[in-house]
Each structure stands twice: as structure tokens, then as C-alpha cells.
Amino acid sequence: MVGILILLVVNSCSYLPEEVDWINGVQVDERSNYISLKPTTGTRFKTGLLFYPGGLVDPHAYIPSLQGLAVEGYTIVILKVSANLAITNRNKAASYKVHFPEVEQWVLAGHSLGGVVSCMDIYDNPSEYVGAILMASYNDGSADLSDWDGAVLSLFGSEDRLATVESIRANEDLLPRGINIERLVDMPTSPTGGQTIYHQIDGGNHAQFGSYGAQSEDGTASITRAAQQTAIVNYIRSFFNANDWS
Numbered sequence: 694m695v696g697i698l699i700l701l702v703v704n705s706c707s708y709l710p711e712e713v714d715w716i717n718g719v720q721v722d723e724r725s726n727y728i729s730l731k732p733t734t735g736t737r738f739k740t741g742l743l744f745y746p747g748g749l750v751d752p753h754a755y756i757p758s759l760q761g762l763a764v765e766g767y768t769i770v771i772l773k774v775s776a777n778l779a780i781t782n783r784n785k786a787a788s789y790k791v792h793f794p795e796v797e798q799w800v801l802a803g804h805s806l807g808g809v810v811s812c813m814d815i816y817d818n819p820s821e822y823v824g825a826i827l828m829a830s831y832n833d834g835s836a837d838l839s840d841w842d843g844a845v846l847s848l849f850g851s852e853d854r855l856a857t858v859e860s861i862r863a864n865e866d867l868l869p870r871g872i873n874i875e876r877l878v879d880m881p882t883s884p885t886g887g888q889t890i891y892h893q894i895d896g897g898n899h900a901q902f903g904s905y906g907a908q909s910e911d912g913t914a915s916i917t918r919a920a921q922q923t924a925i926v927n928y929i930r931s932f933f934n935a936n937d938w939s
Contacts, residue, residue: 707749707750708903709905710753711905716764718734718735719763728756729770732767735766738768740796740799740800741767741770741798741799742759742762742770742800742802743786743799744769745801745802746803748805749776749777750804754904757922758925768795770789770793778806779807783814784813784814784818786801799821800823800824800825800933801824801825802825802826804830805829805899805902808827808830808831811826811830812867815838815841815843816838816841822843823886829850829902831861831864832867838867839866844869844886844890844932845868847889847890848892848928849861849894850896850901850902853897854899854912872885873892880928880931884936885935896915896916896920897914897916897921901916902922
């Protein structure tokens with residue numbers, strides 16, 4: 694997948710973020726190498742989320758879909774990567790953990806190419822992270838995590854024509870054993886270490902995991918971006934709750 698994605702993105706223009714509809718209660722701190730989102734009030738949880746953007750997507754494009762987690766108490770760190778290609782900064786995520794000493798454990802996440810790089814990082818340093826979240830992405834074979842004891846959540850859209858449902862299913866054996874859930878109420882209520890939770894967002898596509906407009910060769914979503922991003926936040930929150938990550 695890495696090779697295919699690089700071929701796609703080097704012949705494309707960068708995808709710029711659309712305007713952010715900010716929600717109250719989120720503190721934004723922008724640095725040269727990352728954007729952090731933190732709650733301004735209430736409890737700050739000890740679990741944080743490090744996030745790799747998709748190929749050629751501006752990191753600001755993920756603020757709308759992740760700020761809903763920050764306002765609940767989680768520290769979110771969206772990484773800035775060279776040329777907006779996460780593959781150029783493999784293992785960058787771990788080096789920024791020291792900037793957030795209040796966070797005791799981390800989940801590594803990524804969209805599209807960013808998810809592939811997340812798998813590589815975890816393969817290199819499996820003890821650095823308690824979990825992973827793949828958004829419209831899959832493990833392409835560069836890093837076999839089938840024996841990893843971390844918890845994985847895989848979210849994908851039924852209308853995605855880039856990270857297709859078929860490609861995600863074809864690479865399931867490279868992640869911990871899988872469980873498919875159709876509704877939030879189907880999320881396990883106990884820790885899911887050593888398992889991958891799969892959820893298909895019906896009507897969702899590739900680009901609506903972020904906020905950067907239409908993406909070349911993507912399918913047409915049959916739900917709104919707001920609806921897809923609400924589902925993303927709801928399933929991540931439920932996944933965190935199942936694993937007692939607070």
C-alpha cells in the first residue's frame with residue numbers, strides 16, 4: 694500500500710483544510726511540528742492520542758474530526774510531517790510524547806497513509822503504545838502486528854474507493870484477531886487488547902475522515918461529513934471506554 698499511495702500522492706496537489714467550526718472547550722497550541730488539542734475545563738485524562746495525517750493532507754484538516762475527543766478530556770496531538778507525507782517521518786510520533794508529561798499512555802492513530810505508518814511505528818516499538826486507530830487504512834504488510842497485544846480500532850467507509858472495504862478485509866491477518874461491530878451498542882464492554890474492532894461507516898467515504906474537500910478517485914459519500922465525523926468520535930470514545938482509557 695505504501696508504494697501505491699506514494700505513486701498516487703506525488704502526482705497530486707496537497708489537500709488544504711476547509712474552515713473549522715470550532716467548539717467551545719478546546720485549547721489549541723500550534724508548534725512547528727505538531728498541533729495539540731486539549732480540554733480547557735474539566736478532567737484531563739491520562740490517555741492521549743497521537744495522529745498521523747493522510748498522504749498530502751494538511752494536518753489542520755483533522756481538527757474538526759478530533760476536537761470532539763479533546764473537549765471530553767483527551768490530549769490530541771496531530772503531527773506535522775515533511776511534505777505532508779507521514780512515510781517521510783516514520784517514528785516521529787514517539788519523539789513528541791515527552792512534550793506532554795501529563796499523559797501516561799498513548800494511542801497511535803492515522804488516516805490512510807498515516808495509518809500505514811502508525812502500524813510501522815508500532816511494529817518498531819510495540820511497548821510505546823497501548824492501542825491503535827486506523828481510519829480508512831490498513832496494515833499493508835510492512836509490519837505484521839498479528840501478535841501484538843495492543844487494542845486496535847479500524848474505521849472505514851462503505852463508499853471509500855481508495856482504502857476499499859475489500860483491501861481492508863484482505864489484510865486482516867496482519868492485525869490482531871478481528872471482531873466486527875455494526876452499532877455502538879455492539880462495542881465490547883471489557884478491554885480489547887490483542888483484538889481489532891472493525892466498524893464500517895455506512896455511506897462514508899475516504900475524504901470525510903478529514904475536512905479538506907473532495908479527493909481524487911474517492912467514492913461519493915451518501916452521508917454528510919458532519920454525520921461521518923460524529924460517528925468517528927462516537928466509536929473512538931466507546932473504544933476508549935471499553936479499554937478503560939481515561
